[in-house]
Structure formats: C-alpha cells, structure tokens
Amino acid sequence: MLLPKPLLSPLLPLLPLLTSLPTLAQQTRCQWSTLRSATDQVLESLTAGITGTTAAGGILLASPSLIYTQNSVALSIASPDSVLSAPLDVAFAHSIVDQDGCAGFVRIVVLPSSDGEGGGKGVLVIGAQIFYNYTFNQGTTVRQIDLVFAREGDWQMPEGLNATALLGHVAGEDWGALSRARQDSRAVLEGVAGTYLDFVGGTVNSDGNGTGTDSEAAVAVPWGRPCSRLEGSVYTAVGDAESCEKGLSPMGGTAQGITGRQFVVDESIGAVSVLARDGKLGGAPGVFEFRVVEGKLRYVHQFAATGLARMDD
Template sequence: MHSLALSASLAMGLFTASGIAQCSRDLLIAATESLLAAQTEGTADTLSPLAESVTYLEQFKAADLATGILSTPVAVEFNRSLHDTTQCATYTEMIAPGGAHPYVLGTQMHLTPEGAITNISTLVTDQGDWLFNATGTFYWASREAWDVIPEDQRDSREVIQAAADAYADIFNDKSVTVPWGSPCARLEGGAYTGSGSASDRCDVGIPNGVALVNRRYVIDETIGAVDVFIDFASLPDSHEFRVEGGKIRFVHTLTVMA
C-alpha cells in the first residue's frame, strides 16, 4: 500500500495497532445482503462491490464466478450471517430445502477496509455429501436461537476461537478438554444430536485420529459465533459454533464428500 493510502486508512481508523484491518458492521451486512440476493437470483455479476481482482473458490478449489454456484438460482429459505469487523470477513449459511435441487451452502468472504470483496469461498453441499438432508437442516437450524448477546455478556474473540479449536483438536487428541455447553446440539448435515431438550449433547459420535487442519476463521462476538473452514482429513469442511459464556451451545457442520 502506498504511504498516502496508508495514512488515509489510519486517519479513518481502519487499522488496529497490530495492523489488522477493521470494517464497519454496516459495510459487512451490505456485502452479505448482496451475496444472498445474487445467490437467490443466480446472478453472480450483481454481487457487489467486487474488488478489481477477486479470488473465487468452490470446495476450496479455484472456480469461475460466471459458471459456479453463484450463477445458479438457489431457493434460499433460511440464512444466517456472521460479520467479523476485525478481519473484514463474513460467513453466510444458506439452506434451500425446496425446489428442483436442494442445497446447503456456506460462504466465507473477505473484504478490503473500504468494503470491496476480494475473496469468496463457498462450500456447496447437496445429495451425496455427508448426511445431507436440506429439509432436516432447515427444520433444526430455524428453531435454534442465535440471538445477539448483550454486550456485557459477550465472550472475547479469543474465548470463542479457543472453544472451536478445542472441539477441532479432540478429533485427533482425546485428552483435549472441550468446553461443552449444557445443553449442546450438533447439526451435522441434516442429522441432529438433540431434540430441543435440556439434556441435548454434542459430545457424541466423535471419531479419533482425524486431523482437522488449515483452519480459517470468521468470528462474530455479537452473537458468540465462529465459522471455521477446515480440511477434514482430505475433505472440504465447515464447522460453525455458537458459544455462550465460553461454552459450546450449537454446532453446524458441512462436509463435501466428492
């Protein structure tokens, strides 16, 4: 970045002392609203504002915006977005249980401090992917409460990420202590470990000896949430967590099998 541009950015408060870019929440909300509109209509060219150079990935591999999932109309019936003002990043979960082709999508985007989208990475899950059932996903996701947490009760970014990391680490090391909430429910594909009761648990059916690596985080302290894009062994995967009082309350996973 040229010194003049850097000075202007500092003057607008777009960088912290550690050099991490900062974005306004309104800017990030506008970006996720644009993503939802483009995905619903199947008009990738209406996604804005795009940077001059944009990296686009599907299933963690380079893809073409013009021919990828964003060019396909998807009947999204449920969505939730995380807005990470520290990293200028977003995550959007999109569930389409109806129509000719059901999908569950997860998209991370990264933006410049000024709001231009520079990176879009989408996991596309449909029939044949791990426990895929868009109807079940919609049913359970739409019943969970991911409300805004009062400011004086919010966990820090570090606490939220640490909870996600502990969960990911236990897949390869059963000695790790995970801050399980009580209740806690995991939505894995369309399968749910809970029933909406006080006895719901997430610490069931966890394999051993599986490394979850190359983690990319989007954290939103306002709703106590973090999404992590992960290489689940060799599979493209997303794990999204709701953390309340340092404890894991909800987990949503997407795993691409192809």
C-alpha cells in the first residue's frame, strides 16, 4: 500500500532565501535629498531656539522620543541648561549627510549678540551629529542628537579670541562636492580619520609593551599636501609642500587614546565627523571633522568641551 506524499508548502523551497534576506530597515538607504532637507530643517530649528511651548523647535519637537545629549550629558533639548534653549547668532554653518548611517552633522560658529543671547559669554563652536528614523508612514523623524560645544576658556579657545580670524579660517575652506573619480569609500574615509585619531591620541605609539615611536605612528597617517588644521580657534596652515603633522604633539606612548568614536560620513565631499572622548584632555567630549581627498588629509578640525560648563555659569 502506497502512503500519500506529505503536503509541502509552496514556500518551503524559498525559506533559505527568505531567511537570508536583510530586514527592511537594513535594506533602507536614506535618500540624499531627504537627508539634506531634514538636516537643513534641524539647523534652522537649532538656530531659532527651542522651548517646549513654542513652534520654534520645528522638526525636533515633532519627533517623538527624541534623545538629546549635550557634552555627553543626557537632558531635555528644551531644558534651560541646553545650549539650544535660546536663539543662536550663527555666523557660520556647515553640514554633511550620511546616507548609509541615515544621519547628518552640523558644525557652527556662534557669536554673542548685543543682547547677551546667542552665545552668551563669548564665542561658541558647536558640533552635532543627528540620527534619523525613516518610515513610509511617518517619513523622516529625528531619533537622536549628540551635541558638543566649546566656548572661550575651553581647550585652544582663549578668552577674548579673535572671532574675525576664526570665521575667516572656516569660511575660506573648500568643502565642495568631489567628482566620482576623486571620492573615497566609507571604509577609506573612516580609516584615515581613525589613523589620525590613533596618532594624536597616543594609541599607536605603544603596543602595551612600550614599543613603537611617534615617528612610526606619524608615517601611518596619510598626510595631504597642502593641509590645514584648526584646533579650537588655533589655526595651523603650512606650505603646499608640508603636511598637517607640523606642530602636533602626540602622547609619546602613553596610549590614553581617543575613545568612544562615533562616525558620520559623507563620501560625496570626503567628510568624516567623529564625536569621541579625548584621553589626553582628561576624557573630555570632543568633535573632530576631517576632509579627505583621494585618500589624503586636507582639513582637520577639532574642539573639546574641557570646561564642561553649563550655559548659565
């Protein structure tokens, strides 16, 4: 007597394929135009001043469950302690977008206005990484903002700094789009940034046994020529035949490191933003941004919140 054949689901042969497919969230790569528009809206909201009772927050207050950190401390974005609680007198703004990370980054210079707002006591430099959620039903919403600001009195930000000179340095840089042939991959861009951070943080100057030298570490960094470096408000520009290495003082094997690195990458302009903690500055939260062209460093920006001061201090 022949037994009946078991009934097989018509989907059974497809199960290996279906289970190997990435999730929809993994498949989604945020559109450049959507990210650009959202980041522009965030920048507008940041500069307008945010409170919980006004519409100035725009896209930020419309985003449910927004996570906001300021100098590595979690707080409400509309809190009186937030640097964003009052309108900012923005003298310079720069932003990038990261399609793979569904993220953006803004770097701004804020001057104190005549009424004492918009920067309060002196010049501010602000860097903020913005992370988005995207759904077909809700569109783009802001999931998280991690912001670091430094002001006069912080590392390389002397009291009474020359704001005109600072603005001249940042406004004179070229962060324009690169042709496809000159663009580097995300892996290359993150690698260049990481090598620089290893060098200045001391990580690669020691392998745990006291070996390794600063000169060996410096060789690993793909220095561009020309290249310029802006640390706080201190600008180092070298000749066309020299690199950004000039004037750097790495940690000489102490290996305190630059840790907790969080990247936002824009391949179209060769930009890499990094938020991290700087061991040589006592673990202060800091912002780095690099421009990399054809695998070589062109611009290096860095500032750090060494004072960790509140806005009303």
